[in-house]
Amino acid sequence: MATRIWLEQLQELIDRGAQVVEVLPEDDYAPAHLPGAVNLPLRELDERHAAVLDRTRPVVVYCWDSL
Amino acid sequence: MPGKVDWLAHNLPVEGERPDAPIAGRVMRDDAVLCRPTDRIADVHESIERSPYPFALITSDDRTLLGRAPSSALDPASDRPVWDVAKPGPKTFRPHVSADKVARVLAEKGLRWAIVTTPEGRVLGVASREDLVRAGDPV
Numbered sequence: 001m002a003t004r005i006w007l008e009q010l011q012e013l014i015d016r017g018a019q020v021v022e023v024l025p026e027d028d029y030a031p032a033h034l035p036g037a038v039n040l041p042l043r044e045l046d047e048r049h050a051a052v053l054d055r056t057r058p059v060v061v062y063c064w065d066s067l
Numbered sequence: 068m069p070g071k072v073d074w075l076a077h078n079l080p081v082e083g084e085r086p087d088a089p090i091a092g093r094v095m096r097d098d099a100v101l102c103r104p105t106d107r108i109a110d111v112h113e114s115i116e117r118s119p120y121p122f123a124l125i126t127s128d129d130r131t132l133l134g135r136a137p138s139s140a141l142d143p144a145s146d147r148p149v150w151d152v153a154k155p156g157p158k159t160f161r162p163h164v165s166a167d168k169v170a171r172v173l174a175e176k177g178l179r180w181a182i183v184t185t186p187e188g189r190v191l192g193v194a195s196r197e198d199l200v201r202a203g204d205p206v
Contacts, residue, residue, distance in 0.1 A: 007069050007077065022071065032083040034074055066070045 005067050010060060018058040034062065075163030076186050089202035091169045092162025095183045095192030101126050104133060104150035111149045112141040120193060124182065125153050130189045132159060132182065159184045162191055170199035 005013070014020065020037040022029045029039040040049050042063070053059055060067060075081065078092035087093065100114045100123035111123050115138045125134040134153035141152065159182045160169050169181050173196045181194045 007073060007079075024071070028071075030083055031085040031088065032075065032081040034071070035080055035082050037082075062070050062074075064070050064072050 005060070007067070010067060013058055013060055016058065018060050019053055021053070021059060021061045023061055023063050028064075037062075072161075072163065073186055076161045078162045078191060089166040090162060091160050091164050091166060091181060091183050091194055091199070092191065094166050094198050094202045095162065095181070095194040096198075097192040099124050099182075099190070099193040101130065101190065102136065102149055103128070104153070105148045108136075108141050108145035108147050108149050108152065109143055111136055112138060112143045112145075115141070120180065122180075123149070124190055124193075125149060126190055132157070132184055132188050132190050135182070157182055159188070160194075161186060166194075166199040166202040169194065170196055173199070 014036070020034050021040050022033050022037045023040055023042040023045065025041050025043070026039060029037075033039070038052065040052075075092075098118065099120050100111065100118045102111045102114065102123045102125055104125055115121065115123050121138045123136045124132060125136055126132055134150070134155040135157040136149050136153050141149070158176065158178065160172075162183050173179065173181055179196050181196070181199065183191045183194060185191060
């Protein structure tokens with residue numbers, strides 16, 4: 001189930017083992033991204049790419065203006 | 068909703084190829100005089116005299132920027148509230164904007180100082196045009 005969160009909740013989720021995913025293109029991800037975030041660009045996102053994620057842990061997905 | 072831009076704008080830590088890129092949030096200093104709208108002009112003037120800046124930033128209790136009080140407008144003997152002489156709604160910048168860009172905008176507008184705030188308008192700090200130019204952007 002997807003839920004929108006605020007910055008304050010992000011740290012709490014990370015502390016609980018959440019995986020952080022930036023869905024922006026590589027060019028946006030490479031210069032600077034949230035600590036520990038992996039890059040799964042939305043345009044390339046499919047089951048194969050998403051397989052790097054651990055299904056048993058929460059996943060926080062972000063883009064430029066949404067968490 | 069918050070996203071990456073808000074993370075950067077809050078000057079939170081980042082990783083990547085250019086985590087230390089010269090952005091406003093890394094050039095700014097957090098030593099400007101902050102005061103409340105009801106503070107006495109004389110008190111604010113005295114605080115500015117001891118600060119490196121020729122102005123004070125007028126904020127609410129949560130550091131939300133309301134206006135700017137230039138020292139030139141402050142009578143050192145006045146008991147009136149500083150809001151009476153405030154310049155409301157000063158130009159602000161987000162911390163993730165490149166130092167180069169902020170310096171350019173300041174030059175275009177004839178400004179010497181950049182007030183850096185979060186997207187919600189809370190004061191993070193102040194960057195001088197000289198420091199922004201010095202930091203530059205190698206890319």
